[in-house]
Amino acid sequence: MKKRGNFFLNIMTSGKPLFSRDEATMDTMVRYILLNSMIFLGCTLLVLFGYESMQRGAVYQAAFDFSMAGMTLVGFVILRTAAPFIISGFMTVVPYMMLCIFLAISGGPQGSGVLWAYSFPLLSIFLLGMKSGTVLSILLLGGISAALYVPGLSPVEFHPSFAFRTVGVYILVLVCTMVYEQTKITKDRWVARLTRTLEAERDEMATMKDNLKTGLFLMDKDFVIQPHYSRSMETVLSETNLSGKNFLDVLSNSVQGKEKETLRDYFTMVYNKSYDAQMLEDINPLYQFNYVSVTHAEEKFLRCSFVPIDRDDGNVYILGTVDDLTREVELRRQLDEEENRRQDQMRAMFEVIHVEPRVLNDFIVDTEYEFDRINELLKDK
Known part of the structure; x- marks a missing residue:
């Protein structure tokens, strides 16, 4: 079942590695899925229309339908190559535009064929972008207007009121799509600027953190050290790969028995904010202590401090700092x-x-x- 799902996803995403969770990649994946869906649906309809035209003896119409279907299949193949997305997009959207014009001219049951055109601005602008999608949408507007208003072009005679409403609704859909797309573009630019700013601030914070001589780390309510600790932590504690380790285990050679239970109680008080910051600092059992590394048995004299930190997600962590006082003590x-x-x-x-x-x-x-x-x-x- 999983292989079948992976195969289907591979087909719909054209085999592109689009499994990142960032917004830009997700947006690209949606475009690929939508375009492939259009290819399968459009190609199927064009083949059916071509077959129906052959049955009616409309050879030229059938040839046109089959050629448009072939064009979408070529777009499907190109989509799985390194060619730009826009090429396959045009090779799919243009046949769909032709299909909409054909349906508008042929009329369909009670003149309903023209209603297919309402979906075109949404698809063309989303897949091809604002400029190209708008141009093709305007061309389609001209095509359906001709089918509705030019006498003899369509075998169906459309009532002027119906034609006016059809064109009006199409323009409304087109304008709303353009407004939405422009809003999305503006939002994406703003998000991109904000992302760059946040990344720059993150890099600055990481640089400062990694160049501090003081060890900085976060631990959760179970006293487990979180991944993003400062680089100097490993130097100060003479240990590596601290992420995921219990801080009490790191201190196992330095505190014994009752002292370990005292530390556990102290960390619980810090986590629960049982007392004010000054009181917690005054009763800190690790304010200054002799430390012995678990891995290398290296002896040092350290000073630690701990404060609770409230995260935006509602979780509480303990921010710890560790200073190596060995040289000062010596x-x-x-x-x-x-x-x-x-x-x-x-x-x-x-x-x-x-x-x-x-x-x-x-x-x-x-x-x-x-x-x-x-x-x-x-x-x-």
Whole structure:
């Protein structure tokens, strides 16, 4: 069943890979489906009309119908090639216009053949665009007007009131179609400009995000890291492919047992906005902590902060930031060690300064005596 559906879709889309969800691609796919539908319907009707003309002995009419049907089939083949869409569009829309003129002239049951023309502006403008579609629609308007008003052109004699209403309704359909198409063109241009603006802003945000030294990420209510985290996250955490991982699992080497449950409770409070932002920041158990990478067992000193984020779709996520304080902590430790060493030296100096003068004088005399002995020994050598 699936293969049959895929085969049918392949036929209707002319084998084009049109499965993207963006609006432009969907619009193109609709055009292909509509054009192929017109080809199948128009070709079938033209063949039937040609056969009917052959039965009546109208050889030239039959030849015309069969040639128009062949033209639509050629358009179907061309549509499956790399040729521009507009070529197949013309090769299908023009025969359909001829078919509408033929139906208008032949009259049909109670003169209803002319009613087929009402669908032409919609199809021609949608498939060929505003300019080409409007030109062909005006040509068809001339054809059906001639069939309605020129005596002897059609075997059916149309009442002037019917002819006036038919032409008036056709013009109304044409004008409404043109207004709609122009509105759509304007809307598409506006959407395209807006899309370009949004893409530029997205690229700027991505550039800023990926060049931050701070790790940024979103996690859902189950504490699962979302795909669009900053590039520095992997560097800070010494882990790769964080998307889809549970943040608590990433911290499994850094927090144990009860601490993990405390973290779970804290994240739940952040998600539910149980307290104000300042309170949540004050009780943050990961404000500063020793981190051990799960994959590489690399030890770091990190600082994290978390805030709830409301999305436009109604979902709530937790925005997390992670800073690597390892270098700062190491420098602070070195400064503390240097400060302690300096304090020890100062303390020793003060102890020397504060000894009794007699003891200090004996120390100086002994030192001078030792220096003199060293000098004498060096001179003897």
